[in-house]
Each structure stands twice: as C-alpha cells, then as structure tokens.
Amino acid sequence: MAERVYVKLVGARLRGQMSYRASFVLQCVAQAVNQLAELVIILVLFNRVSALGGFPVNEVVLMYAIAGTAFGIADMVAGQLDELPTYIRTGTFDVLLLRPLGTLAQMMASDLHLRKIGRIGAGVAVLVYALDQNDIAWSPATAVLVVAAPLSGAVIFSSIWITASAICFWVVDGQELSNAVTYGSNAFTSYPATVYGPWLRRFFAFVIPGAFVAYYPSLALLDRPDPLGGPVLLGWISPLVALAAAVAAGFVWRTAVRHYRGTGS
Amino acid sequence: MIEVRDLRREFTVTTKVGRFRRDKQVVRAVDSVSFDVAAGEAVGYVGPNGAGKSTTIKMLTGILVPTSGSVRVCGVDPSRARRDLARRIGVVFGQRSQLWWDLPLRDSFDLLRAIYRVPKADFEARLRECAELLELGPFLGTPVRQLSLGQRMRGEVTASLLHGPELLVLDEPTIGLDLESKERLREFLADLNTQRGTTLLLTTHDLDDIERLCPRLVVIDRGTVLADGPLEELRAEVAPERVLVVDLERPAELDGLHGVTSSRSEPNGLRHHLTFRRADTTAAALISAVAARAEVHDLVVVEPEIDDVVRRLYARR
Numbered sequence: 216m217a218e219r220v221y222v223k224l225v226g227a228r229l230r231g232q233m234s235y236r237a238s239f240v241l242q243c244v245a246q247a248v249n250q251l252a253e254l255v256i257i258l259v260l261f262n263r264v265s266a267l268g269g270f271p272v273n274e275v276v277l278m279y280a281i282a283g284t285a286f287g288i289a290d291m292v293a294g295q296l297d298e299l300p301t302y303i304r305t306g307t308f309d310v311l312l313l314r315p316l317g318t319l320a321q322m323m324a325s326d327l328h329l330r331k332i333g334r335i336g337a338g339v340a341v342l343v344y345a346l347d348q349n350d351i352a353w354s355p356a357t358a359v360l361v362v363a364a365p366l367s368g369a370v371i372f373s374s375i376w377i378t379a380s381a382i383c384f385w386v387v388d389g390q391e392l393s394n395a396v397t398y399g400s401n402a403f404t405s406y407p408a409t410v411y412g413p414w415l416r417r418f419f420a421f422v423i424p425g426a427f428v429a430y431y432p433s434l435a436l437l438d439r440p441d442p443l444g445g446p447v448l449l450g451w452i453s454p455l456v457a458l459a460a461a462v463a464a465g466f467v468w469r470t471a472v473r474h475y476r477g478t479g480s
Numbered sequence: 481m482i483e484v485r486d487l488r489r490e491f492t493v494t495t496k497v498g499r500f501r502r503d504k505q506v507v508r509a510v511d512s513v514s515f516d517v518a519a520g521e522a523v524g525y526v527g528p529n530g531a532g533k534s535t536t537i538k539m540l541t542g543i544l545v546p547t548s549g550s551v552r553v554c555g556v557d558p559s560r561a562r563r564d565l566a567r568r569i570g571v572v573f574g575q576r577s578q579l580w581w582d583l584p585l586r587d588s589f590d591l592l593r594a595i596y597r598v599p600k601a602d603f604e605a606r607l608r609e610c611a612e613l614l615e616l617g618p619f620l621g622t623p624v625r626q627l628s629l630g631q632r633m634r635g636e637v638t639a640s641l642l643h644g645p646e647l648l649v650l651d652e653p654t655i656g657l658d659l660e661s662k663e664r665l666r667e668f669l670a671d672l673n674t675q676r677g678t679t680l681l682l683t684t685h686d687l688d689d690i691e692r693l694c695p696r697l698v699v700i701d702r703g704t705v706l707a708d709g710p711l712e713e714l715r716a717e718v719a720p721e722r723v724l725v726v727d728l729e730r731p732a733e734l735d736g737l738h739g740v741t742s743s744r745s746e747p748n749g750l751r752h753h754l755t756f757r758r759a760d761t762t763a764a765a766l767i768s769a770v771a772a773r774a775e776v777h778d779l780v781v782v783e784p785e786i787d788d789v790v791r792r793l794y795a796r797r
Contacts, residue, residue, distance in 0.1 A: 223594045231582045306576045312543045314595055315566040476545045476559065
C-alpha cells in the first residue's frame, strides 16, 4: 500500500517535469555529457600511463562504468535529500511529520530527478562497451553480478546520501559536508582502490563501503585476485553490504529525526 | 479531545560569543501549560509573538516531543503515535503549504487521498462539499503556485479535511488574507464546527477570528497560560467597563448619574459617552436614569474590544 503511494507521488512529479519537454531533453543530454566528461579524463590519463594502480584502461573503465551507473540511479532516487536543509529551514519538514507516512520515503518521493536518466544511460552504454572490451568468463553467476553490482552500488550510494544528509538535522548548514561525502565517495569509487593510500582505502572500503560499489565486483567479473590480498568472496557480497548499509542508513535517519523532534530548530 | 498537563518544552539556544566561544542557554518556550478541549468545542489559543503558541501546536500534532508533561490528543500520545494521530487530525499552517507547488490543486488532493488512504466515495463527497462551500471550482485545475493567497488557503483547508478529521488545528489561518477571504473562511469554519461537530483549535493574531469562531479563549504569554474561559467571562473579569453612548434630542448635561465612573460629551452637547461598571449598575437602570433627565434620540452599549481584553490580560501579570 505504501508502495502505491510512492508510485503515485513519483508519477505526479514526473508529470510536472515532463510538462517542459524541451528543457527536460536538454537536461538529460547535459547529464549524459557530464558523465562522459569523467570518462574523457580517465582516457586522457591513460594517454600518459599504461596502468593505474595495476589496472589497464579497459578494467578501469569497467569500474568507472559500474560506479557511474550506480551513482546515477542513487542520484535519481535520493538526490532530493540535498533539499533537506531547505525543508528544515522553511518548516516544510514539519509538514512531512504531519502525514501518516515515514519522513524518509516522503523526502525521497518529493521529487525524482528524472533527468538523471541521461547520466544512467551514459553509464550503461560505457558499461556495455567495457564488458565487450574486457575478457570476461561469462556464466550465470557473472551475468547476475553485472546487473546486481550497479543496483547494489545504487543502494550503497543512496545509504551514504541518507546518512550524510542526516548531518543537516544537527548542523543546518551541513550541506557542504554532506556533499563532500556523497560526491567524494562517487569520485573514489570510479578508480581502482589500489591507487589510494592505505588509510583512505580502508575508510572508503569499510567505513563508507564505496569499494563494494565497483572495485570488488569488477575484480570478480574480471576473475582477478585482489592485489591488496582481499578474499575472492568480497567481489560477490555487494548485495549484502548494500543491505547492511541500507539498514544502517535507516537507523541513522531515525535517530536524526528523533533528535530533530526532541530539540526542534 | 485534547488533554494537556504540565506541558513543558525547552530549547537550547546557542549564541556566538567571541570567535570560538559559544554560550548555551536553555529557553523555556512552554512552561507548565495545562488545558482540556472537549469534543465539539472551538477554542482560540492566543498570545503575542513568541508566547509559545506554535510550540504548543507542534507538541499537540506530534512534530515536537515535550521536554516534560503529558499530552493526549484523540486519546493517543502525539509524540509516540504520530502516524496514527495524523489520520485523525487535520492541520493548517497559514505560513507553510501542504500542497504541491507545481501541481494543480486537484492533483494535490488526489495525492493526499492516496497518502491518507481515503475511500474514494468519502473523498469525492468531502471534496465536493468543500469545493462548493469554498468555491474552489474555478481553480481546481490551476497549479498551486499560480493561486492567490486566498485561493491557496481555501485549498489548504480543504486539503486538511479530506480524510475527515475529528479535530482541526489551525495556526494563523487568516494571516495575510483580505477581508472578504477572511470572512468566507470564518463562515466555513464556523459551519464546520457547529454543523459537523469538528473540534477546532486555532491560534491567531486576528481577534475577529476569535470573536467569530471561538466561544472559549486560552490566553498564553511567555509560555504560561494567563487565562482560560469564555470570552464573555474574561471580558467581565479584566474589562468590566462598558460604555453607554447616547444621542439626545437637545443638548443637556448628564453629570452625577449613579454608577457612571467617567463621562465625556461631544462639543455639541448631544452625544454623551458614559462609562459604567457591570457591578455598579445595569445598562437598563442607566438608560432609564438618562431618560429621566433628557429626551433620548438614540443609544448603543459598547462592549470593550477583544484586543483590549487581551492587552489587559497581558498587562495584568
């Protein structure tokens, strides 16, 4: 029942966005260009070097494609959370509290950035290209992983987004900080974890489970052992990590909302 | 319907002192507030800015959790059963919208129907009634952002009633509205209360709203309840003076009438303003005393303005 409400809310938002068709198409294109610009940076980089953190260009592009697709989906679904400070400041958040639904679902349903389809489309296109360029031992398991990895990645990114946005319940101007975490983790996941120093690596791999978005699943797809010595299993457990991240994010959000209702603003 | 006991709510306010030091100060926005509202009542909750009205409303509706004390609304604890309560009460904030800015009014209503899971037949019936009484017809298809404030408020009130709430809480519902819109809204709310039996609790700065809608008044200032009772009683208590204005046929002196505490006459000597206390004499006795002295052309008894009543309540503490 709650899902039907969500679908209705999102449907209404879409109708609103689609009413300006030309501008919608332009925004989609802009998003796609944005996404591809990052690819250009990687390619330029590989003009100078032959490998990055021990990975050749095609493998890095694969990681980048999985991360980009995942981030695009997360941005579409959870990107509205960037508006949270405005919601809090203008009292719109109070209105959400007056309705018989959870605040997080309402927040996420309040807008769906459909133009991010451009970004997701570009990500998927690059992913298809990268899968073709790499030597992948196709099996039912790897086929499932190709689909599961971007989706799990999207859940992980959304969880990061939710957790980071929750900062704004304590610090109303926490937007910069939370953006640093969300967009920063996107930048991190687009490259092999081996290019980072050990502390940054551990932080992004296990505290913010960014390495499970693209790095580990890519290793599994490529059937490569982890140069950092991690077990092979890590490449296959992204969905579980995603689930854990979502549960943690839900907990943080609840705590944050309880804090808000307890202290007000 | 509403049961408030020793309600208290504190906020911590941090102010910057110097470059790094910050002073923390605990401010009591609501302090030991108690009152009850029975089903079917219409109660005005009034007080100056910063008196604690909105904070109380937020605790009654489950937005804020009280620091201490207890609240029960429709039999439940708002802070624990926020979602249950949301289905049973309607809330209108004059200053913030619950409608979707870029959607037509009609679509906002449809979304609310889905959110509150209102059966279609009930929804249609309620919407039809509100649309008729509040004359929403001409702008049901207009995006909310293009509505005038008066039209939007009518939309907001409708939105808060679609799920058939037992209690309607209104925070400054008439703020910024023109006279005609105010009057239309008041008439609608009065009917809702008397015909439908919907309990009303409203905060307002416009005392005409109270005069028109609320037989009972709860006055709050600096977080505590100053007075609670029927408007008439509060008037009698803090503003016991009434004024008899008489127009005479011919100029005459009206000094030394029994019970008159002060009097003023206009230069033509025809119109006299006689102030008297309820306790000292009745209007009828004073009128016959005047009639015995001069020929009366016209007269009227003026009650103290409600603003005046509230101002005196504030001043009394």
